[in-house]
Amino acid sequence: MIAETKQTYLQIHPKDNVLVALQDQKAGSLIYFNGQEFALKDAVAAKHKFTITDMTAGTEVYMYGVLVGKTTRDLPAGSLLTTENLKHAAESFSKKTEEYVWQAPDVSKWQNRTFQGYHRADGQVGTRNYWLVLPLVFCENRNIETLKNAFLKELGYTSTDKYEVQVRELAELYRQGKDLREYTFDAAPVYTSKQRLFPNVDGVKFIVHDGGCGGTREDSDNLCAILAGYCVNPNVAGITVLSLGCQHAQVSILQEKLKERDPSFSKPLLIFEQQKAASESAMLSDAILQTFRGIAEANKLERQPAPLDKLVVGVECGGSDGFSGISANPAVGYAADLIAALGGKVVLSEFPELCGVEQELINRCVDEETVNRFVTLMRDYAARAEAVGSGFDMNPSPGNIRDGLITDAIKSAGAAKKGGTSPVTDVLGYGQYIRRSGLTLLCTPGNDVESTTAMAGSGCTIQLFTTGLGTPTGNPISPVVKVSSNTSLATRLPDIIDLDAGPVISGEKTIEQLGEEMLEYIIGLAGGEFDTKAMELGQDDFIFWKRGVSL
Structure with missing residues (x-):
């Protein structure tokens, strides 16, 4: 990348035939570039592009050294590029056209540096230590939210935030019959939060989604693949899975995707299937108990x-x-x-x-x-x-x-x-x-x-x-x-x-x-x-x- 002229516009690559405005430019402003001088035909807002040569309709426009569009009309030098005068165009591609030699940056000062991470059995290292709770199908989203409400505040992962405080204030003023048109809110109230019960667990994370059934098998399989990747991700210590039972995204598919990613997968994987449970209440109670035990075990891991x-x-x-x-x-x-x-x-x-x-x-x-x-x-x-x-x-x-x-x-x-x-x-x-x-x-x-x-x-x-x-x-x-x-x-x-x-x-x-x-x-x-x-x-x-x- 070469330096900009006068700090107000920039040519990104020597091959480019347009400049980028770094500041707002007025119509009529004189542009000095590569020994040329021309006046802007249009006002050009910062971040937008303008031509540096006269262009006829169909002229190829280059930025970053590559083809990015073709003009749809004749444009004199100093014209603002818009969706009305430029259409998308890109180079074709196929096989390698040249060998690539990389000039790697000097990293000697980081060579012996480390970070404090969570080491997993498969050799990966996480930057966080989360317990993950997820549904295999959207039918379980409400139960996921139930577990979320049950866990987060009691374990100290959420606090009373400013929006709760604001609603509380408004409700109290309304009860008192006050005129809310004069109400103003202090955007920085005092937060209250319990201390984390499990200091080495960075959080309990809950996923909801709208998939798992009703679409194609390709979509449900892709969902299982993504969820399996989340389970294998080293930022996750253990997983609680809620399944309805009859959906396309079956537990067996999730387990298959896990084996593809890690044949020796050994993290705690707690699976609860509602259609096999005595009741929804019984399933959720069991999920809470086993998940709590799992989080307590995950808390034993420390950063290294x-x-x-x-x-x-x-x-x-x-x-x-x-x-x-x-x-x-x-x-x-x-x-x-x-x-x-x-x-x-x-x-x-x-x-x-x-x-x-x-x-x-x-x-x-x-x-x-x-x-x-x-x-x-x-x-x-x-x-x-x-x-x-x-x-x-x-x-x-x-x-x-x-x-x-x-x-x-x-x-x-x-x-x-x-x-x-x-x-x-x-x-x-x-x-x-x-x-x-x-x-x-x-x-x-x-x-x-x-x-x-x-x-x-x-x-x-x-x-x-x-x-x-x-x-x-x-x-x-x-x-x-x-x-x-x-x-x-x-x-x-x-x-x-x-x-x-x-x-x-x-x-x-x-x-x-x-x-x-x-x-x-x-x-x-x-x-x-x-x-x-x-x-x-x-x-x-x-x-x-x-x-x-x-x-």
Whole structure:
């Protein structure tokens, strides 16, 4: 990436024929670039792009050094790119076109570093120690909520928060007949919380979902695969499973998926099937007793030092903006390279947001088998989308477009930067568990929660999540770190943002500096020194990817 001219606009790659506005630009402003001088024909808001040469209709537009669109009309230099004058276009892809040589970053200062993790019998190391409670079918969601209400406060995992206090105040004022139009609320009341009964258990996590029956067998099998991945994830100490009994997602399928991921699976797995129980009440009472015993046993495990090659980090983006691919994503990518160079594992997902950079990723694949798997999964996914009247070109959301990501290829070229530059060592389908060190590509949708759900199910013990617009997304078992692409967002929404990549835009920090700071943050987070904002908010999102019709 080359430096910006006058700190107000940027050429990301020498091949690019557009510039990105780093600050709002007025129509008529003079632009000086590569010995040229031209005036902006339109006002250009920060994060948006404008042409640096005259373009005729059909001109190929490049950003990040790759094709991201074609113009639909003649555009003079200094024209704002919009959805009206630019359409999605991306390069084709097939086999490797060149050999890839990776220049790994210097990681000598982290070579002997460790984090305090939870060591599991299968050799994995967790960053948290959770007990997990999950249903095999949506029919059990109410019972899951019953268990949640029974456990969390009594074990000291929840507190009286400000919203409960606010409702209590309003109810009391209403009883007194007071005029609520004059009511104001102190946003920082005193919190009350019991001390944790089990200090070495970081939480009891409860999943609910709308699957397990009524759809295709493919969907129920995929659900079992994801749930099995959650059970195997080293952040989980033990599992309580509620099953109705007659659903597609049978206990036997879950057990089969567990054996596929870990033939020697030995964690406590408590299964309760309602249709075999004497009554619902009897089942829940038994579940509470056995789960309590399991949590007490999990509490005996303590954190121990672990090398950094035991880190498994997923990289994700959501609510992206025109700065995401310039600041937050490349910084996360550099952190990913550091982890890969240290022998750790990194997972890059969201296949619709790799559209246009496939050939670059293919060239980074370590062997032909990995290439072929990536090509097959990408083409199969694209065909499925087109079969239902959609396509990757429809991926950008209204928020993405409003903030400068006007084609899927523009969004994808910036999104792929999260994966850094290391070789692609493996490619996995949705629901498969991570197998190799280095960078793995995981086939998921671009949907934030379907993707974060999948990465936790593939073994990620931490996730770095970049955002330009802001999102509260979290995960029940895999801590999610929010990285803002701009300082304005970090300042406006400090309750959901953990790290700010805005200093890259202002020139105060380099991508490499921020990437190193992220690695230090990850080491502290992995060791339980602090929690993320999503964890503090109890943001435990779970949505698995349904790919079939409903029957």
